[in-house]
Amino acid sequence: MTVSAADKPWLSAYPAGVPAEIDPTQYRSLVELMDESFHKYQGQTAYSFLGKDFSYADTERQSRAFAAYLQGLGLARGDRVAVMMPNVPQYPVAVAAILRAGLVVVNVNPLYTARELEHQLKDSGAKAIVIIENFAHTLAQCLAHTPVKHVVLCAMGDRLGLLKGTLVNYVVRKVKKLVPPYHLPGAVRFNDALARGARQPFAAPALGPDDVALLQYTGGTTGVSKGAVLLHRNILANVLQSEAWNDPVMQKIPAGEQSTSVCALPLYHIFAFTVNMMLSMRNGGKTILIPNPRDLPAVLKELSQHTFHSFPAVNTLFNALLHHPDFDQVNWRNLKVSVGGGMAVQGAVAAKWLERTGCPICEGYGLSETSPSASCNPVTNTEFTGTIGVPLPSTLMKCIDEAGHEVPVGQPGEIAIKGPQVMAGYWQRPDETAKVMTADGWLRTGDIGLMDERGYFKIVDRKKDMILISGFNVYPNEVEEVVAEMPGVLECAVVGIPDEHSGEAVKLIIVKKDPALSEAHVRDYCQSRLTGYKQPKVIEFRAELPKTPVGKILRRELRDQK
Numbered sequence: 038m039t040v041s042a043a044d045k046p047w048l049s050a051y052p053a054g055v056p057a058e059i060d061p062t063q064y065r066s067l068v069e070l071m072d073e074s075f076h077k078y079q080g081q082t083a084y085s086f087l088g089k090d091f092s093y094a095d096t097e098r099q100s101r102a103f104a105a106y107l108q109g110l111g112l113a114r115g116d117r118v119a120v121m122m123p124n125v126p127q128y129p130v131a132v133a134a135i136l137r138a139g140l141v142v143v144n145v146n147p148l149y150t151a152r153e154l155e156h157q158l159k160d161s162g163a164k165a166i167v168i169i170e171n172f173a174h175t176l177a178q179c180l181a182h183t184p185v186k187h188v189v190l191c192a193m194g195d196r197l198g199l200l201k202g203t204l205v206n207y208v209v210r211k212v213k214k215l216v217p218p219y220h221l222p223g224a225v226r227f228n229d230a231l232a233r234g235a236r237q238p239f240a241a242p243a244l245g246p247d248d249v250a251l252l253q254y255t256g257g258t259t260g261v262s263k264g265a266v267l268l269h270r271n272i273l274a275n276v277l278q279s280e281a282w283n284d285p286v287m288q289k290i291p292a293g294e295q296s297t298s299v300c301a302l303p304l305y306h307i308f309a310f311t312v313n314m315m316l317s318m319r320n321g322g323k324t325i326l327i328p329n330p331r332d333l334p335a336v337l338k339e340l341s342q343h344t345f346h347s348f349p350a351v352n353t354l355f356n357a358l359l360h361h362p363d364f365d366q367v368n369w370r371n372l373k374v375s376v377g378g379g380m381a382v383q384g385a386v387a388a389k390w391l392e393r394t395g396c397p398i399c400e401g402y403g404l405s406e407t408s409p410s411a412s413c414n415p416v417t418n419t420e421f422t423g424t425i426g427v428p429l430p431s432t433l434m435k436c437i438d439e440a441g442h443e444v445p446v447g448q449p450g451e452i453a454i455k456g457p458q459v460m461a462g463y464w465q466r467p468d469e470t471a472k473v474m475t476a477d478g479w480l481r482t483g484d485i486g487l488m489d490e491r492g493y494f495k496i497v498d499r500k501k502d503m504i505l506i507s508g509f510n511v512y513p514n515e516v517e518e519v520v521a522e523m524p525g526v527l528e529c530a531v532v533g534i535p536d537e538h539s540g541e542a543v544k545l546i547i548v549k550k551d552p553a554l555s556e557a558h559v560r561d562y563c564q565s566r567l568t569g570y571k572q573p574k575v576i577e578f579r580a581e582l583p584k585t586p587v588g589k590i591l592r593r594e595l596r597d598q599k
Contacts, residue, residue: 047427047492052285052417058431059281061274061457066244068137070273071318078321081295085343086126086326087205089197093321096130099231103134106234110187112164114139114242117252119158119166119185120305121145121176124326126196127227128304129314131167131189136250139242143252143264144305147172148586153262155179161252161264161464167191167227171209174219188224193328195227246270252464253307253405264464265405267307274457275408276315278429283347286373286416287320290346296322298347299340301330301354306587307409308378312349322347330354330588337363344371348396351379353528353588356386359393360527360550369394374416376401378409380589381496381514383521387421400425402496406473406480408458412494423518424493425486432456436488441475444487449497452486453479485512502592504533504541506570511543513592516573519566523559525551530582532596534575545573546595548582 048057064070075097082090107118118135120142122128135142143161145154147169154175158166165187168176173190180188194205210216225233250272252264290296298317302309317324325343327336337358355377358364375390375398382400391397399416402425403409412434414426428434435443436450444450459480462470473481485503486496498512505511513531520529527550536542547559556576563572583594 045428045433045492046490050415050427050491050493051430052415054285055281055415056430059274059277059457061270061277061431062246063277064273065246066136066248066269067250067272067315068241068244068269070276070315071133071136074318074321081321082323083318084126084129084324084326086124086328087197087201087339088342089126089201090323091126091196096133099130100133100137101239102231102234103130104138104234105237105239106230107134107138107140107165108240109234109237110165112138112140112187115141115249116165117141117143117161117163119143119145119161119163119168121147121149121154121166121168121172122191122305123147123169123328124300124304124309125169125191125193125328126326127167127169127191128326129324130196132304132310132314136244137239137241139244139248141249141252144254144307144310146303146305146586149175151175151178155182156262157254157264158183158185160262161254165189169193170216170219173221173224174217177219177221180221188221189227189230190221190224191227244269246273249461251307251310253310255405263466263469266461266464267408268461271408271458271460272311272315274431275311275410276319278431278456278458279312279316279410280319281430282410282413283316283374283416287346289373294344296320296347297343297345298322298324298349299327299343299345300324301327301336301348301350302379302588303330303586306379307405308349308403308587311408312376312410333357333361334363337361337367340367344368346371346373347376348372348374349376349378351588352377352382352386353380353584353590355382355390355398356528359386359389364393369396372396374399376413378403379587381518382421383518384421384423385522391419391421397421402426402494404480404482406460406482407454407456408460410458411454411456422493424489424495426494427492428454428494429456432458434488434494435479436486436494437481446490447487449485449487451500452482452484452494452496454482455479502532504531504543506536506541506543507539509570511571516543516545516563516567516571520545520547520559520563523562525549525554525558528582528590530590530592530595531573532592534596536574539570542574543571544575544577544595546577546579546582548579554578 079094084091194202251267300313377398399414401413433455528548533541583591
């Protein structure tokens with residue numbers, strides 16, 4: 038389908054130099070991209086972890102050895118290999134190896150319960166898993182009920198050298214007691230697998246753009262967790278789209294200074310996988326691996342030792358860092374782009390971040406199903422727009438009604454997306470795929486949004502999060518945005534609760550910044566800023582809000598808690 042410029046009002050918002058289209062065919066596969074970078078940037082640092090640097094040449098050598106090891110296990114092209122690790126150097130090595138061997142990466146959240154892990158391993162049909170020992174006890178509980186035949190065990194200090202690695206592993210195991218007892222007979226240690234693979238032949242398969250690269254499981258907030266099938270060309274397209282989008286500010290990095298990104302989001306999440314790891318690989322950049330973003334003192338201490346230019350994160354992490362007393366120990370002044378995704382960025386947080394770092398937060402939007410980025414605010418904007426920006430190059434977006442017809446500009450509808458980054462479908466679930474993919478290739482996102490006359494999109498909420506009060510629609514994001522700006526509020530979340538008079542009512546949950554904040558204060562504040570039916574009927578104070586490992590607030594969990 039060809040679309041004229043008149044159908045893309047957002048193109049006028051593109052900064053100078055950002056193309057309307059990218060060429061996703063310049064690589065046949067992610068492996069071709071990685072091989073180019075391994076050769077071109079071999080002497081440069083690819084990853085920095087706990088004070089140790091790993092070069093592109095190191096990553097190439099280790100991933101080739103691990104790829105040979107995997108092939109030596111008898112794994113055939115297209116077989117799935119699960120990866121269950123935080124941001125440690127073994128992660129990018131394992132991913133590169135799996136892809137180079139012609140296999141498919143299955144990203145697994147390390148904080149999964151045995152039940153969740155069993156479901157994902159069975160659903161994906163994974164024959165092998167690379168897992169850090171901290172979570173081996175979870176695997177031990179369900180391994181017998183999965184198709185997994187090969188287990189490779191990693192430890193936090195594996196790649197840090199004998200002295201430092203031994204010390205780190207001792208602290209993790211004995212001092213912090215982060216490795217619960219487990220029994221996994223037959224498991225092979227990561228370093229042993231590398232040593233074996235280095236002695237084995239490696240046969241590079243001829244991969245194409247339509248080969249499967251990744252099974253990226255959705256959070257399952259709308260039911261059972263499903264694997265989004267991401268092809269090599271899907272991730273490649275999104276890497277090139279992100280590169281083109283960031284280029285107006287990233288080209289301002291001084292000559293001779295290596296492009297460096299902070300990877301505080303977990304690499305098993307598609308946001309960090311594409312926008313940190315794969316985009317850095319394309320640019321010959323350095324990635325600072327942050328193993329635990331919740332340990333804010335450690336994060337800030339690590340960042341104080343680096344010059345960095347790119348920081349993708351979620352609103353909760355930006356907010357937490359801003360409120361930490363060590364924030365100013367870090368030199369933020371080299372930061373060129375801060376991308377906010379995964380959840381709505383709040384205006385108060387964006388304003389404070391710009392004031393303290395000099396770098397605006399560019400809110401973007403995407404899903405596991407779109408590899409993930411679909412839209413973003415221009416990186417040259419300094420004003421917070423409260424929107425998810427405009428569609429990226431080669432991407433079409435529209436708002437549709439229940440029947441699939443496009444709604445007028447300014448009217449709410451379900452956001453639909455079309456572009457080279459959109460998934461092939463859900464793994465072995467044609468019924469679920471048919472629910473979200475139209476015959477002509479549009480993805481129905483389940484998010485309610487609207488487009489203004491400039492082509493900027495704004496999320497009003499997910500279908501299921503909308504609260505219906507006496508026939509009026511209340512979108513939690515709107516109420517949260519208002520309350521988040523109230524002095525004394527650290528974080529907040531809004532959910533709908535049953536109400537015998539109005540069908541549903543608004544419940545507001547707050548984490549205080551100021552202990553003196555009272556319910557009466559909040560009610561007065563809301564009364565002056567929200568129309569009657571949008572005001573919270575129930576206000577609750579809590580010490581913390583339930584979140585995903587990426588930092589997204591779990592409204593579903595709050596709804597389920599009576």
